[in-house]
Amino acid sequence: MKRIWSKVVMASVLAGTVVGLGAVPQPAQARRICPPILAPVCALNPNGTRQTYSSPCIARLHHAKVLHRGKCIGGEFCTFIWAPVCAINPNSHKPETYPNLCVAEHDNAVWVHNGTCP
Secondary structure (H helix, E strand, O other), rough: OHHHHHHHHHHHHHHOOOOOOOOOOOHHHHHOOOOOOOOOOOEEEEOOEEEOOHHHHHHHHOOOEEEOOOOOOOOOOOOOOOEEEEOOOOOOOEEEEEOHHHHHOOOOOEEEEEOOOO
């Protein structure tokens, strides 16, 4: 068990977070640790707030829904720059064209691709 614990701590520290696994992690829990990569994503937390996570894996460990790659744009207001993105509307669950990524993020829409939806 000591060997697994050291791997769990090292993987957690390298991934930028310490996942609370308790004093003695089980092998199944140890497999849930994320690889030490930096690939920031903006994700929606279960409490409804948006947060930047160091990787999609870390976001999933926190039960957050990934909205798009990269850091959260944040702020209360978005610019009116036309840079359309296609994203899944959280209410209709259908692709919708948003004027830019900021507007899509503020609607908690999940990014699909840059450009208008077909």
